[in-house]
Amino acid sequence: MEFRFVHNNINVFDLKKSLEFxxxxxxxxxxxxxxPEDKSFILSYLGDGESRHQLELTWLRDWDRPYNLGDNEFHIAFSVDDFEAAYNHHKEMGCIVFENKKMGIYFIADPDNYWIEILPKK
Structure with missing residues (x-):
């Protein structure tokens, strides 16, 4: 048996804002x-143009409040070829929420406050 990652899912409150982010x-x-025909939800699959792995954003029409993410330390991780440029870009966007300089990583938060780990490509 062979298993392969296909996608990860997160629910988002404002799909347009999340897609832009x-x-x-x-x-x-x-x-x-x-x-679906009844327009009760939208599944939007995002890709990086290289990996087969995708991020699925789920928007629910009748959801009326921001999601409570609780105490879960769930996060998604991305490596980047130009760590310094990425850091400066995210700093300019104002979305860096935590830095661990000792480990050489940092985290950004999306509009729903999901954390995304950024690490240098090794």
């Missing part, structure tokens, strides 16, 4: 979308 912060673009 992920494109600006991480250059992720929507590669496909699913929307």
């Amino acid at each position: 992920y494109e600006k912060a991480l250059n992720l673009k929507e590669v496909r979308r699913y929307e």
